[in-house]
Amino acid sequence: MGLLTIKNLSLSLNGNKILDELSVDFWEGHIHAVVGPNGAGKSTFAYTIMGLSGYRDFQGDILFAGKSIKNLPIDQRARLGITLGWQEPARYEGLKVRDFIKAAGRFNGEENGVVEEALHKMGLEPLLYANRAVDKTLSGGERKKIEMASILAMRPKLVLLDEPDSGIDVSALKNIFAALTYLKAMGSTVILITHSLEVLKQADHAFLLCAGKIFDKGPVSRIQHYFEDKCLICDHKNVPEEFPVEVKG
């Protein structure tokens, strides 16, 4: 059994089935990628694991370290060590970067120096950033790096990263990839939600999601090939019953 076990997870939004009896294990200490075309259910999958509002009414179960977290609210899941990085990080009028990161560092009882260390790791100079607000004056890439800094400060056991390359440049992407290395070194398990081949290549192991089902799994090279050859040209992206290739278990 992995650190995170998903059992027969089904979830519908507005009458549409987004996740369809999905079952999968994520092994501890690995970087996993969940890839798939737009609308495959990747973000929904991450939000459901985190327990966001609107994603709590599902069938099946989610086990973290062997215990069901199905009925736990977000903050209790977070206190078990689960966290989420958003595709488009929130903006906060007036909230200082320092306080935003410190709030995450408090999870570990680590407040001294945690802000500076996390910012440094993300390539951001604390003197320039710690007292800025996490608001629209920061670029999308800066907010993405600051969100990742807050995740590093938390030292989570499981990190769900939704489209970590979204809206950032090549330089910022290097910082994000470096953060993955830090997370892995500290023993965190990472699930990358992505449709980017570049991000996929950072993973140890990958899953192909289509129409709310795990369609294939395996080493990155296998999923990469599958994704490149089939998903990108497939006209039936979200209808696996009609998927014109053999389904691999």
Add this chain to the structure above:
Amino acid sequence: MSDQMQQMKEVYETTESDSSVLNDPEVAHLVIHQNKVLGLHKVPGLEIDVTELDDGVELNIRLADGTIVKKPVHLCFGIIPETGVQRIKMDVKIGKNAKISLLSHCTFPNAVDIQHIMDAEIVVGENSEYNYFERHIHGTKGGIKVVPTAKVTLEKGAKFITEFELLKGRVGEIYIDYQITGKEDSVMEMTSRISGTGDDFIQIKESGFLVGERARGVLTSKIAAREKAQAEVYNTLRATAPFTRGHVDCHEIVKDEAIAKAIPIVDVQDPRAHVTHEAAIGSVDNKQLETLMSRGMDEDEAVELIINGLLS
């Protein structure tokens, strides 16, 4: 130390400020308890005349042409007992090419039935700068009514920056009414930050009139209303001259049974002027909240952090 000086320091320290600043000869200060002047210190170029009234004081502040007051002037107004009225009539004239900053603390830590009424007329001379920061500290009972009104005239090239902050203790009732007229090349920036709870009532009326060419103005209101508090913000920015620029910004967070409304009026009467407005009222943004909760904060902690950020 005289009793009066001791009392003055005690009043000052209720504002959570370091009273040692009152010993600095380069720092002008004025400390008033109800209608009594407890302390007054002036610096060269700055005249402060105070007349004690039955229910308050009359202040005349004059800054001579060309005077730059290096260190902020500290003003402290307050009533320590539970009841009372404090009426402050202020007449401020800032000469040409001058600059002054005032830090005003208004403290009513035990208010049960108090009125604090300020009526100000301010003229900021040509190419001068007037910065006014007013912080209120109230008690927990909400028995206070605060009515600050001001009429401000900004001469050519003058700059007026004011911040009003009421974050500690219960608001009670507050009615802010500021009207500012900006002549050619003047700049006005007004910011209010108020946190209401219980059955507090907050009303802000700020009006900026950009009457001179290239005059600029920004009116910003940030309000948090919780429990059964009510907040109303009426901000008006009228541009009647060419090349004037302005922005009205109102952000109110409501929680529990609180009610808030914002009525921004943007009135542009010259096609070469440009004024914008932005208003956001509602509960705490869900994504902001869930992000912080996903870092381990419970909902109440996360809401407080978001509100404190907004009001900071």
